[in-house]
Amino acid sequence: GNSVTQMEGPVTLSEEAFLTINCTYTATGYPSLFWYVQYPGEGLQLLLKATKADDKGSNKGFEATYRKETTSFHLEKGSVQVSDSAVYFCAQRDGTGGFKTIFGAGTRLFVKA
Amino acid sequence: DTAVSQTPKYLVTQMGNDKSIKCEQNLGHDTMYWYKQDSKKFLKIMFSYNNKELIINETVPNRFSPKSPDKAHLNLHINSLELGDSAVYFCASSPEQGPNSPLHFGNGTRLTVT
Numbered sequence: 306g307n308s309v310t311q312m313e314g315p316v317t318l319s320e321e322a323f324l325t326i327n328c329t330y331t332a333t334g335y336p337s338l339f340w341y342v343q344y345p346g347e348g349l350q351l352l353l354k355a356t357k358a359d360d361k362g363s364n365k366g367f368e369a370t371y372r373k374e375t376t377s378f379h380l381e382k383g384s385v386q387v388s389d390s391a392v393y394f395c396a397q398r399d400g401t402g403g404f405k406t407i408f409g410a411g412t413r414l415f416v417k418a
Numbered sequence: 419d420t421a422v423s424q425t426p427k428y429l430v431t432q433m434g435n436d437k438s439i440k441c442e443q444n445l446g447h448d449t450m451y452w453y454k455q456d457s458k459k460f461l462k463i464m465f466s467y468n469n470k471e472l473i474i475n476e477t478v479p480n481r482f483s484p485k486s487p488d489k490a491h492l493n494l495h496i497n498s499l500e501l502g503d504s505a506v507y508f509c510a511s512s513p514e515q516g517p518n519s520p521l522h523f524g525n526g527t528r529l530t531v532t
């Protein structure tokens with residue numbers, strides 16, 4: 306079945322460092338891909354999305370490009386802030402089994418001042 | 419102006435009890451979901467409703483019964499609670515069933531079964 310694999314955390318960075326969180330997916334079709342962010346005590350919020358190959362999603366300095374050839378959707382940010390500390394989830398969604406969104410295991414990011 | 423709201427935020431109860439979690443969305447979305455997040459943050463879909471009709475029912479014990487009285491509400495009732503039911507339960511909604519439709523989450527209900 307469809308699945309999402311993302312790098313294990315926690316990832317600890319200093320402020321202004323470059324961030325990459327790796328995400329790969331397996332799918333029978335061509336899903337849409339998403340990154341969500343979860344701050345402590347809150348629900349997940351959509352960070353960005355891409356709906357077809359070579360699309361780049363971006364928001365708040367974060368970017369991810371839909372790479373069909375490597376089935377990847379890695380999240381990047383050029384300069385992280387302490388306020389970016391959260392858990393990041395990669396996800397896919399397609400018509401398999403009724404349009405359910407399948408999430409990766411989440412990657413916790415800690416940013417130190 | 420809360421978009422997806424769940425009540426209660428915390429629920430502590432004993433094994434064997436029956437409890438309910440309520441969810442309401444004011445976004446006008448057609449589709450609503452229940453997800454379970456375990457202690458390692460792993461999220462698994464439980465149910466999905468579209469316009470009050472059940473469309474996704476994952477392998478969930480039949481002690482869990484969702485109910486959607488209208489498309490803005492999706493409640494979750496749990497019978498005979500077990501220790502393993504302890505988790506954070508998230509309600510979510512999406513504008514439609516399509517592949518591009520992102521989810522809008524509530525802030526979760528932390529259920530602790532003792």
